[in-house]
Amino acid sequence: MKRRFPRYLLVPLIIALISIPAGFFYVNWNKSGDGAGLYSRDWQPEAIFAYWNPKDFYRSVDTVVGEFTGKQCVECHQAVTPGVVNDWSKSRHATPANGQPAVFCSDCHGSNHQDLHLPTPDVCGNCHDKQHREFVAEKRYGFPSHSLAMERALDAKHFADKPKAEVTACLQCHSVASKCDSCHTRHLFSAAEARRPEACITCHSGPPHPDDETYFNSKHGQLYLAEGQNWDWSKALVKGNYPAPTCAYCHMDAGKHQVAGKSIWKFGIKQVNPLTSGNEVRRKQWINLCADCHEKDWSAARLKEMDAERKAAWNKLYKAEGILKSLRSDNLLFPSANQRPPYAMDSKDSVFQYEHIGFFEGQASAFYNVSAIERDYFEMWYFNNLTAYKGSAHGDISFVNKGHEAMDRSLETIEKKADRLRYIGDIEKNPEKRKDKKSNDENLWLKGEYTQFNRENN
Amino acid sequence: MKRRFPRYLLVPLIIALISIPAGFFYVNWNKSGDGAGLYSRDWQPEAIFAYWNPKDFYRSVDTVVGEFTGKQCVECHQAVTPGVVNDWSKSRHATPANGQPAVFCSDCHGSNHQDLHLPTPDVCGNCHDKQHREFVAEKRYGFPSHSLAMERALDAKHFADKPKAEVTACLQCHSVASKCDSCHTRHLFSAAEARRPEACITCHSGPPHPDDETYFNSKHGQLYLAEGQNWDWSKALVKGNYPAPTCAYCHMDAGKHQVAGKSIWKFGIKQVNPLTSGNEVRRKQWINLCADCHEKDWSAARLKEMDAERKAAWNKLYKAEGILKSLRSDNLLFPSANQRPPYAMDSKDSVFQYEHIGFFEGQASAFYNVSAIERDYFEMWYFNNLTAYKGSAHGDISFVNKGHEAMDRSLETIEKKADRLRYIGDIEKNPEKRKDKKSNDENLWLKGEYTQFNRENN
């Protein structure tokens, strides 16, 4: 007997057949707005985005008409933008080794002046295939990584939620995924340049990632500052070639265009177990690297110190997190989630409003519309903690001390404010005083014009 | 009939004839004290002022007697201060081009060793006329400007009001108006030196003007740091001569000794309309300048981003200012203006005491004798706001983020404190509690020893 298609599967099948393409359609529709990414319908690109995210937004200038050869570009731009031509003239593109043909402007930008483009990594990858493949391969390690920097920024809910002026500031660095001149500045595109720490620290500086400050304060950095001008930067980043390491020496072994694979502590933003088997492999990589110059025992002891520092830091952070969670369970956070505008763009929050406390609950987006005590924790976690971490990782102990002192101070403030919130909570149970308290609910803070303004104007 | 001088005009005329010269006399009398400027009678110069304001205060050392020729100066000082002579020997003063005579010590300092002077810009202007005229011409753009820096400092009320040790610190930088070696250090007086950013950042650093930090964090600054040692600094600051710009390249077009004329946002301390016709002219100047290396569209987009950042910043600042003004109208600032010593030197304030809130009401002088919430606003405006502004202007986005995060934090603190002041205000209406409150009025803060001390000792 021929088996019939079971009738009870029919309805689910039809639903699936409809909802799967509908889902695809919905995501595509979301992505088809004026912006880019999952929330492309909720924001408009700024003019400057053309330069941070050229693939999506760059439109060629149309004031000059015509098709030009590379040599013609050079001739004209020698007068218009001589600095650009000077740089190119000194580059390997202008005078390649081994009798290869020169790489002209038009090879990367196109030759139709009304349809020029800013080269994306793909364009560079046409010739620099190995580097490009290494760079793209980084995606498999997730974020943080260079090659996912733009995508993850655009797909983040707070991209549409934050004031545009601040989001734009973020994009400048996240553009590292969209173009190679973040590290190899145009139009010299020099490998020697990118070996130096300055190539990295335009982005890697400031409170949440003081790589800049901590490297330069370290003995490594001090040696670079005092003597680096006399080192031979044309040499590869391998054992014996440099008196002291730079960012790329340690993080991009022998020039490998991929930094995410060696990361143990993942930017220090969450606690990890540094002793998983995967991390043990990475630890060995690090110890071998340090052993280019140091005793292996030294290197191992250093890593162990970093573990100890991280453990001490997370003891403090979890203590603070515990206080906030306990306030939340007792309904004592003030203003509470439902006294504030919901986290913008977060459909879940608009239904079930909820304080995000700590990394795993999404603290990372807690820049805005948070209560004072939540901001204290945010800063403790994102600024003080990372000050200590980067100090420990790069051997700048003044930052270890500074970060821990600041964490102690934050913890104290949080404890103090928690006491006060509990005290106010007690008062609220007294209905007579509750009335006074009510007036507070109408304060500026709760109106949330901030979020409202951004939603309407982004 | 001959017209008689109308009798009713006689009294006003006599008053005018007396009061106008009396006014002049009064101002002159004020300026004739031991100090300098409008409040010269309210402070005594410190020894170091001789070096920051030589025109008014330098007195020659009188231990060496005699008249000396330039060559004699050099011979003797070769032994006494060889570093000074070494510098001079390398300068164009020692070996001028075109067979001109050398410029010796005595040409600038005089030859009578008991009547030496420290050269003011006028002295340098004797030869460097173009530069001097440009420098002086800056005065027409008002303050902030280099050439008014000393005058405006000395004529400010808070010059006599602030502790001398801190005012002296201010004068060191404001001496840029009084002598040329702030930028061209003695005795090399090199143009090449002043082209480099270091010439500017001895003064242009720190919280209210982090030009230093933001330039060096920018890609421009990173290129300078990595490669600037190899650039040819003898070249003029014009298109094509430098791979990346320095302070002077952008702010002193082609070496023009005047920086105030191009300023749109005026140091970021007040909101301006960036689109006035005057500012449109300046925007074009900037865009043309950026186009030495960048696309014009890029430059325009960048300026637009700065406008957006400024607008976002002022939204936050005005929100804070509004809260303070509202507290003031409800008489809730604590301690209030009349519970504190009046702003010193401010005769108006001693009669009608009044909180100064925001730039246009004189917030700039609010370093001292302010209540906690006013200090929060002062720091938000003067430090956090300018952190963000300079980051935006110089392309260091970590400072944009840092400044805005700090402004959000400040705004939150101000809102919190405002709530508390309103709460205390409510308690005060209850006379029973008012009594408790009274005791607070006798606290340390209100006694104002700070101001009293300075008035008696300045």
Added chain:
Amino acid sequence: MKRRFPRYLLVPLIIALISIPAGFFYVNWNKSGDGAGLYSRDWQPEAIFAYWNPKDFYRSVDTVVGEFTGKQCVECHQAVTPGVVNDWSKSRHATPANGQPAVFCSDCHGSNHQDLHLPTPDVCGNCHDKQHREFVAEKRYGFPSHSLAMERALDAKHFADKPKAEVTACLQCHSVASKCDSCHTRHLFSAAEARRPEACITCHSGPPHPDDETYFNSKHGQLYLAEGQNWDWSKALVKGNYPAPTCAYCHMDAGKHQVAGKSIWKFGIKQVNPLTSGNEVRRKQWINLCADCHEKDWSAARLKEMDAERKAAWNKLYKAEGILKSLRSDNLLFPSANQRPPYAMDSKDSVFQYEHIGFFEGQASAFYNVSAIERDYFEMWYFNNLTAYKGSAHGDISFVNKGHEAMDRSLETIEKKADRLRYIGDIEKNPEKRKDKKSNDENLWLKGEYTQFNRENN
């Protein structure tokens, strides 16, 4: 008649004869623990301590067996750690002047590969006797000084009290007493290197000692940054050899390996009388030094400004100290000393608990287990005060302003919190309200897990 030994002296004599050796025995016993110093029984060394304090803790790697000549070391390590060999090859150790024999690896580290040592200053002193004697002689000036840095760290009570991860961070810099490569980095050991500021600022940076920041912001530092690459660093640090001074030029006259003897203000951590006869001698030394380049009057005026700045700073600090002491006498510090765990390791404190306020009462150890208002004072004294001091000492006036602004802000916060503590104190006298207050006593802060944790785990 023969005098008998007076019987009444017998008991005290016996007690003395027993207790003196017992005291020695007790101290020795204390020092004989696993750690080092007076509290050696209260902590265990971390692996990294082997490198910061090699005399006490370094144990040779035992993976390679054998005795090796210096040449053999070089041959093998050319492959294993080529960077180390490269450095050595460029050093005077490899090619000494005057036909002296080369100094090989084995001369400093030993030749038995299972019993290698890290060279302590004594080892270097075998050849560099003058420098070593100067370095050791510093001990007579007490602490702060380089040569006592390790000893005083290990003998400090809070060494055993603080979390190990943070103490380890301290030791990295304090290791300056234990090994010469803090300043002359291995294996070049170059005098030229140590003449440059980078040699010092790996340690001399950060909030309590921003020597780094303030030197580089000063005109001296700016000249070094712009032009130092072209100076001849092989020259001695004496008059006429350098266009601008570095740390060592001013603090180590003509290369003398001793910095403590010239110190007037002793790191700025306590108020001193700058005009004692001893300090007058030091002032003359400074003025003479400045006169290598500047007028003597200028130098004297500068020092006077520093006195004025220090006086202004201590006026503020004593005002804050006074508030805290007054709270303490009125028993209003909260949490009070006896509501908190005693200062760990402090036997006195465990009997008679007592708030430490100000430098002379031991504020220096007040990093931990302090109340909020004490931390405010600690930061005001240790961070803000020293920001201003170093700015004044090194001619970076932006730090003078920043430090004083921060002290004003701290003083204000302390006054505010003091008001609040007095207010709470009043409430406590009302027994009805006291009950509410009680609940606060059980808060997290008072449990002191922090100290408990460290005591059990250090």
